[in-house]
Amino acid sequence: MLQAFDATTGAAMPHSGAALWLGLRTVRNLRKGLTWAWLDTVCQYRRSKIGPIWETINVLVMTLGIAVVSSAVIGGTVTNLIGYVGLGIIVWTAITSLISEGTTAFVRNRDAILSSNLSIDFYVARMSFRIFITFCHHLILYFIGVAIGLIGLHWAALLAIPGIVLLFVNGFWTITLLSLVCARYRDVELIIRNLLQLAFFVTPVFWDYRHIVSNRRFIVDYNILFYFLEIVRAPLLGEVPTAQTYIVVVSVTVVGYAMAYLVYRRMRRDLAFYV
Known part of the structure; x- marks a missing residue:
């Protein structure tokens, strides 16, 4: 029988209506998380004329810089590389934000955790939605690229929608798991954070994985981050992700939530002591 627990104290809730209570609580915390994520973004850029667009400009500058250097090193024109590199950086920024910032979701909210009875999923939703809002701002560059003809518009771009959903659905379990573990250790x-710096170079963010020699293919095939990058970037570039990409992403989703659940069950009661 389903048993519900208070996220802060770990006390058992009554069996009656536990499923309904959990469902309503989750929806309520998602709505709260979205509201607070928006407020976080507004407060972060208070008194700024263009707000989070500054980060988008940073992505644009980085894209142009890498595209120019890559065209000189590996060949090709800058205009052909801008779409690939730009979308790679946009999606990669979202991936690394979900991982790196997710490690501090509970530590950052130490005072709130100790002084309130807000559920754990509120803090996870708050951080996930904040990263999603920033991601949406960065996508402005994609639509500008389409408008000026640097990126072609293809029906496959619609497949980016489920790709983005899968990316941020995985962000929820990633933040939950890493925040609990990093609060304790x-x-x-x-x-x-150090591993992510290395991952940036071994993941095809700015270099084309199709040019890699066959005996080095394992760099891509066994790189989980590549599949999450490709499930969003490929459709936006007019390509349909491979079946292997979807299989890997869905498999990671299932295994990830199972791991996060086990860690949550084991560590939730001591979270107040960890932070």
């Missing part, structure tokens, strides 16, 4: 956060 603070060194894990630093390890993850």
Whole structure:
């Protein structure tokens, strides 16, 4: 029988209506998380003339810089590389934000966790939606690229919608898992941040994985982050992601939520002591 628990105290809730209570609580916390994520974004850029567009400009500058360097090193024209590199950086920024910022979701909210009875999924939703809002701002560059003809518009772009959904659905379990582990073991956060720096170069963010030699193919085939990058970028470039990409992403989703659930069950009661 389904058993519900209070997220802060770990106390068992009555069996009667537990499923309904959990469902309503989750929806309520998602709505709260979205509201607070929007407020976080507004407050972060208060008194700024263009707000989060500054980050979008940063992505644009980085895209142009990498495209120019890549065209000189590996050949090709800058205009052909801008779409691939730009979308790669946009999606990669979202992926790394969900991972790196997710490691501190509970530590950052220490005072609220100790002084309120807000559920854990509120903090997860708040951070996930904030990253999603920033991601949407960055996508402005994609539509500008389409408008001026740098990126072709194809029906496959519609497949980016389920790709984005899968990306941020995985963000929920990633933030839950990493935030709990990093609240208990603070060194894990630093390890993850260092690994992400390496991952940027071994993941085809700005280089084309199709040019890699066959005996080095494992760099891509066993790189989980590549599949999450490709499930969003490929459709926006007019390509249909492979069946392998969807299989890997869905498999990671199932395994990830199972791992997050087990860690949550084990560590939720001591979260107040960890932070």
